[in-house]
Amino acid sequence: MTNRKVVSFENIKVACKNCSLSTLCLPMGLSSEDVERLDSIIKRGRPYHRGDHLYRGGDKFQSLRVITSGSVKTYSPNEDGGEQVLGFHLPGELIGLDAIQDDHHNCSAVALETTAVCEVPFSQLESLSSLMPSLQHQMYRLLSREIGQETEMLTLLGKKSAEERLATFLLSFSERFKQRGFSPSDFFLSMSRHEIGNYLGLAVETVSRLFTRFQDEGLLHVERKHVQLQDLPRLYDIVQGADSIKSTQSRG
Amino acid sequence: MTNRKVVSFENIKVACKNCSLSTLCLPMGLSSEDVERLDSIIKRGRPYHRGDHLYRGGDKFQSLRVITSGSVKTYSPNEDGGEQVLGFHLPGELIGLDAIQDDHHNCSAVALETTAVCEVPFSQLESLSSLMPSLQHQMYRLLSREIGQETEMLTLLGKKSAEERLATFLLSFSERFKQRGFSPSDFFLSMSRHEIGNYLGLAVETVSRLFTRFQDEGLLHVERKHVQLQDLPRLYDIVQGADSIKSTQSRG
DNA sequence: AGATAATCTTGATCAGGATCAAGTCATTTA
DNA sequence: TAAATGACTTGATCCTGATCAAGATTATCT
Secondary structure (H helix, E strand, C coil): CCCCCCCCCCCCCCCHHHCCCCCCCCCCCCCHHHHHHHHCCCEECCCECCCCEEECCCCECCEEEEEEECCEEEEEECCCCCEEEEEEECCCCEECHHHCCCCECCCEEEECCCEEEEEEEHHHHHHHHHHCHHHHHHHHHHHHHHHHHHHHHHHHHHHCCHHHHHHHHHHHHHHHHHHCCCCCCEEECCCCHHHHHHHHCCCHHHHHHHHHHHHHCCCEEEECCEEEECCHHHHHHHHCCCCCHHHHCCCC | CCCCCCCCCCCCCCCHHHCCCCCCCCCCCCCHHHHHHHHHHCEECCCECCCCEEECCCCECCEEEEEEECCEEEEEECCCCCEEEEEEECCCCEECHHHCCCCECCCEEEECCCEEEEEEEHHHHHHHHHHCHHHHHHHHHHHHHHHHHHHHHHHHHHHCCHHHHHHHHHHHHHHHHHHCCCCCCEEECCCCHHHHHHHHCCCHHHHHHHHHHHHHCCCEEEECCEEEECCHHHHHHHHCCCCCHHHHCCCC
């Protein structure tokens, strides 16, 4: 070890270079010196508890946030008092990108369970990205990826049946858990049925009925928030708009 | 003529500094020197005709494009041969941002009428933005704004009634035409009813019926693609989820 | 111009999923 | 441990908007 850097901050537990999430997060593709420069602007606060807000719509935008553990729901309050759930975010994911445009948050973010985040002061990140082309490039990519993800969601909400929506939702978590080294077929969902429904543009009752139906059909086992996917291929078929459950196994 | 090379005047008639769209477009907020540097990398090709593709899903991503006249539809082909319309784009709007993430286009863009665009080679733009913090900032803002716009669309598709969707659609055009110095209440829509329906997650027939109903209710006059909005305040009421048409004027 | 093909409108019927209503199960609190 | 509260499930009914079908209008082509 040539570099013996003494760090004086008291609450730093994790540095980017040691963080298992670096391949999903901002440092992706950065050289190790660059990672250190990035690391130097990142703040790590104490964890949020279930229900705590990371920020609320209208707050001044200061920092992007990367979830490091736990999970977060983002939502925007709509006119009539209700809310639209915009996304569920897992470790390694960046939130707050939508706030860059006008320097304040347009939506709110709330912890769904005990959650830790890295805060990245945006003005510093911006300055740094001017000096580091690879960081700038990574920022462009991340912003663009966010657009692409929302585009997929538009297709989901515009065209897909309830069944396709829930299957897509479940497989999205399956893939994201897998990326993070967890089981792609056995996991806990940290959000309520109500929140799932809101996110997918469905009523709670529909979500509940679909879980039951998927279970009856042997696609999965579900008990409260614990989901075990038992037939990934058929779930993928459903996502692709293949025949509905009924016809898939008609007269076996 | 000092210049012996004969240049098609399509190619040279606009420079950023003279372009009326600069307040909507990339140069927004740039100093005049910076605008010139930006201008130097921008290519202006000959116009596209109705139905011509600017790019298709799968194409290698080279350039962002700014519409300078006409209009463009972006869409992504989905599994079953159909398409999902992602947006309609007017002069001053930037398309292709979703392609940055993995260097190729995920969706297609087609001219809805005779359309001119500026092409902005992305790798050059990226280099330039490293040298020009104000350009970098503008890029972040534009990307972020795109995310915010898609977020609004998610809310539209997730929660709104057919009536609210069409009213929102019409007012979006109203506002965008107004921004561009055109009438906010008298304009031509360049896309078909089918495309409107696809974009809004509605069947063609529903769109057609809504136009008829809106007209019957005195909200607008419509004849084919020519729309005249006659009661903007009530359209805004509808967007906000206020009472539907029927109850708004019950027992007038 | 006349023929043909799209596009759009209108009407009739259908169905997916919302809403309403009730009951069950889990978790928290006292 | 019981009561209270909130989350989830299940059933019955309703309604919005899809689909099917036909006709009208407009655009395209030779």
